[in-house]
Amino acid sequence: MFLLPSMLVLLIICFWYLIWGYSLVTNHGVPERMMKAIIEACREFLELPEEEKRGISGKHVLDPIRSGTSFNESVDEILCWRDYVKIFQHPEFHSPNKPPSFREIALEYSKRVRLVAREIIRGISESLGLEKDYIYETLNPENGLQLIAANLYPPCPQPELAMGLPPHSDHGLLTLLIQNQIGGLQVQHKGKWVNIDPIPNSFLANIGDHIEILSNGKYKSVLHRAVVNNRDVRISIAVPHGPALDAIVSPDSKLVENVGNPPAYGAMKYK
Numbered sequence: 001m002f003l004l005p006s007m008l009v010l011l012i013i014c015f016w017y018l019i020w021g022y023s024l025v026t027n028h029g030v031p032e033r034m035m036k037a038i039i040e041a042c043r044e045f046l047e048l049p050e051e052e053k054r055g056i057s058g059k060h061v062l063d064p065i066r067s068g069t070s071f072n073e074s075v076d077e078i079l080c081w082r083d084y085v086k087i088f089q090h091p092e093f094h095s096p097n098k099p100p101s102f103r104e105i106a107l108e109y110s111k112r113v114r115l116v117a118r119e120i121i122r123g124i125s126e127s128l129g130l131e132k133d134y135i136y137e138t139l140n141p142e143n144g145l146q147l148i149a150a151n152l153y154p155p156c157p158q159p160e161l162a163m164g165l166p167p168h169s170d171h172g173l174l175t176l177l178i179q180n181q182i183g184g185l186q187v188q189h190k191g192k193w194v195n196i197d198p199i200p201n202s203f204l205a206n207i208g209d210h211i212e213i214l215s216n217g218k219y220k221s222v223l224h225r226a227v228v229n230n231r232d233v234r235i236s237i238a239v240p241h242g243p244a245l246d247a248i249v250s251p252d253s254k255l256v257e258n259v260g261n262p263p264a265y266g267a268m269k270y271k
């Protein structure tokens with residue numbers, strides 16, 4: 001179980017978030033073997049022949065299992081050097097039937113990751129001067145969407161001419177990302193792209209758009225992208241956590257009532 005050991009650690013984490021928009025989380029309580037198992041299960045799925053993957057997946061954003069290449073194939077002009085699969089885990093659990101071990105591994109992994117996300121979101125809530133459970137009570141992420149979004153970036157003969165995943169910020173409250181020890185993730189900091197080297201057995205926790213809105217911009221959802229290389233297959237698994245689908249997210253009235261801090265964002269739903 002992930003526990004924030006002390007107020008000092010909480011302050012350090014939040015300070016880091018305020019500057020960078022992401023944090024590395026260790027001591028999270030998710031066993032390393034479980035992290036390796038989900039990476040292998042996703043790799044096995046993504047390495048299935050295209051026709052098999054197509055038979056299992058839909059194409060619409062609300063299809064519970066969706067696979068393909070690029071970011072959003074219907075609108076992107078340039079396709080990305082990656083294959084991906086997105087699988088809804090919560091509030092309704094879905095799993096491909098291949099590889100056969102996927103269901104059991106994903107069920108356990110997504111349950112454990114939800115606990116980690118909850119503790120971090122509670123910490124963010126407190127750091128904003130709100131009650132620990134305030135974000136959970138108002139936006140109800142217990143009923144929100146949790147996905148496994150797995151990316152496989154094959155070696156690319158001319159990496160400087162391709163992009164794995166273009167710059168974006170993540171939707172939702174918080175994304176917890178793991179990767180197979182091959183670098184490629186970059187975050188934008190002060191206008192420059194900075195490499196985030198993989199640290200074994202850790203999560204990269206990215207602030208999502210809805211925390212930026214709720215906090216009225218105090219926390220920023222971090223702009224990030226994935227670059228590719230010409231040697232190794234890179235795999236990353238992002239698990240975003242959204243507010244309840246019908247929750248209306250807006251700058252919280254408790255955070256915008258001071259004069260000089262008007263709401264900087266309009267209200268929106270996740271869906």
Ligand SMILES: O=C(O)CCC(=O)C(=O)O
Binds near residue numbers: 151179185224
């Ligand atoms: O591959 C990566 O490290 C980034 C993945 C990502 O940002 C995403 O799936 O939203």
Ligand SMILES: [Fe+2]
Binds near residue numbers: 168170238
């Ligand atoms: Fe992302």
